[in-house]
Amino acid sequence: MNYKELFKIAWLLISSPARAWKEIGMERDKQKVFSAFVYPMIGxxxxxxxxxxxxxxGWGSPExxxxxxxxxxxxxxxxxxGxxxxxxxxxxxxxxxxxLENNIPLIRQFCGYALVVTFLIKIVIGFFPDFEIIGWMVAFYTIYVVWEGVSTENKPDG
Known part of the structure; x- marks a missing residue:
């Protein structure tokens, strides 16, 4: 689990989704998303x-x-x-x-990286629950990240 790489791909997906999806598309191991991104982000x-x-x-009580x-x-x-x-x-x-063809490893990879905005919002709201309304507004950015991912995945090679 490489947190430097984790935050690099998260930052790239937020700042430049098209470029990030191109890099993700070059990954050969579609199952890598579990151990390298989804599970650490959930953690x-x-x-x-x-x-x-x-x-x-506080630590005042066992509860x-x-x-x-x-x-x-x-x-x-x-x-x-989810x-x-x-x-x-x-x-x-x-x-x-x-x-389309039944390609669950590709779909799992896509869903894992597409949840980057949700994961980052949950981290911020976990520490600062008062920012929940801002998190709801920022969640719409997920649509753009997914849009870029779909358009990158559907471009013909060549």
Whole structure:
């Protein structure tokens, strides 16, 4: 797990999505997205919620750790489930509606990197829950990141 590379690809996806998707398209191992991006980002999201929960409740009672763990696990499970559910639904739609080939590793790679905005918003909101309204507005940037990813993936080679 290389956090320098993790933040490099996250920054590239935010600042220059077209260039980032071209680099991602050159990756041969489509399963690399799990260990190199999705799982570490889910871990960072969970960690931010855990730290904030402990900061807010303090160590004054035994329940504070339990509350922090519950909040941490809720975020991890929701992001983990959301990632796989999104990949499954997008794969089904691409096969059924758009007559594309069934390529779940490619769809999982696409979904993992497309969730970059969501992951980064969750990290910020985990530490600063008062910024949730700003997070909702920034979430619309996901549409642009996905748009660039789809247009990069659908360009003919040559």
């Amino acid at each position: 960072l999201d969970s960690l931010s919620v855990f730290v904030h929960s402990l900061w807010k409740t 504070s750790f339990q509350t922090a763990m519950v909040a941490c696990c809720a975020v991890a499970i929701s992001l983990f489930g 990632y796989f559910l999104a990949a499954y639904i997008i794969n089904r739609l691409s096969v059924g509606m758009f007559s």
